[in-house]
Amino acid sequence: AQSVTQLDSHVSVSEGTPVLLRCNYSSSYSPSLFWYVQHPNKGLQLLLKYTSAATLVKGINGFEAEFKKSETSFHLTKPSAHMSDAAEYFCVVSDRTGANNLFFGTGTRLTVIP
Amino acid sequence: EAGVAQSPRYKIIEKRQSVAFWCNPISGHATLYWYQQILGQGPKLLIQFQNNGVVDDSQLPKDRFSAERLKGVDSTLKIQPAKLEDSAVYLCASHPDLNTEAFFGQGTRLTVV
Numbered sequence: 001a002q003s004v005t006q007l008d009s010h011v012s013v014s015e016g017t018p019v020l021l022r023c024n025y026s027s028s029y030s031p032s033l034f035w036y037v038q039h040p041n042k043g044l045q046l047l048l049k050y051t052s053a054a055t056l057v058k059g060i061n062g063f064e065a066e067f068k069k070s071e072t073s074f075h076l077t078k079p080s081a082h083m084s085d086a087a088e089y090f091c092v093v094s095d096r097t098g099a100n101n102l103f104f105g106t107g108t109r110l111t112v113i114p
Numbered sequence: 115e116a117g118v119a120q121s122p123r124y125k126i127i128e129k130r131q132s133v134a135f136w137c138n139p140i141s142g143h144a145t146l147y148w149y150q151q152i153l154g155q156g157p158k159l160l161i162q163f164q165n166n167g168v169v170d171d172s173q174l175p176k177d178r179f180s181a182e183r184l185k186g187v188d189s190t191l192k193i194q195p196a197k198l199e200d201s202a203v204y205l206c207a208s209h210p211d212l213n214t215e216a217f218f219g220q221g222t223r224l225t226v227v
Contacts (some may be wrong), residue, residue: 034215036218042220043205043218043219043220043221044157044205044207044218045218046215046217049215090156090157101147101159101162101169101170102147102159102207102216103159104149104156104157104158105156106155106156107155107156
């Protein structure tokens with residue numbers, strides 16, 4: 001069975017400071033992992049994905065995430081927050097050998113303070 | 115490349131009425147999902163299709179929800195009769211195969227009053 005735990009429901013950072021959004025996963029199979037962003041009244045947009053290649057994954061808008069199998073984590077980071085980063089972020093796990101369902105975390109709301 | 119199209123964008127109905135949502139996935143995408151996203155929560159899978167066959171509908175409340183994907187392309191999701199707790203955004207997503215990301219539509223926001 002697959003599941004995702006997003007450890008923080010709300011993260012608040014000042015503009016220009018680093019962002020860390022935490023995600024732990026559970027998967028019976030070799031997982032694919034994704035981060036999606038959802039701006040208010042907008043659709044879900046893929047930020048980045050891990051599918052068993054390099055463990056450090058770079059995405060759009062300066063975000064990156066590191067897959068750590070020993071810690072079952074896939075934390076999302078960005079060196080310097082921008083006002084436009086304020087949104088809801090979802091960590092998603094999918095098993096690549098089963099039905100390929102996508103399991104979403106409960107989301108982390110990122111607030112960026114000017 | 116056109117994205118996943120959903121309609122309508124918004125719908126308001128009274129409880130016990132019925133409603134239907136439509137999704138047109140990206141051309142060539144074999145897998146199609148319907149998700150329910152209640153305000154303040156992450157999307158929850160309702161049903162997954164592979165072409166026109168159902169892969170997983172274990173979370174679909176089958177007493178009131180139904181979905182079909184005729185000819186393995188477009189899909190419709192129906193609720194009959196609707197309850198207040200069905201108020202949510204209904205998201206459709208598709209992807210072509212394993213190891214790729216899913217592409218999401220804008221969603222249909224349903225309000226049941």
